[in-house]
């Protein structure tokens with residue numbers, strides 16, 4: 617899978633903490649701080665020309681289990697992946 621979509625990423629040059637949260641050894645954020653941070657990251661994703669490519673990459677290739685990517689947080693990506701798996705299973709079963 618080509619990663620040229622990264623050239624169009626709206627998050628290029630942004631602080632990674634905004635998308636992935638504080639790193640190990642850094643002060644933890646409160647749930648309210650996390651929610652505000654995630655919403656700011658998703659706002660950037662909404663303006664991103666590479667959003668669908670980024671989402672595809674994070675659903676199919678990336679091992680990232682947390683953080684905002686493709687406009688979705690980790691829980692939303694897991695739910696999206698499950699929906700896609702169910703849809704694929706249904707399509708395989710149908711004649």
Ligand code: SF4
Nearest residue numbers: 625627661664670686
């Ligand atoms: S969708 Fe969001 S995380 Fe993905 S490249 Fe665009 S701005 Fe970055």
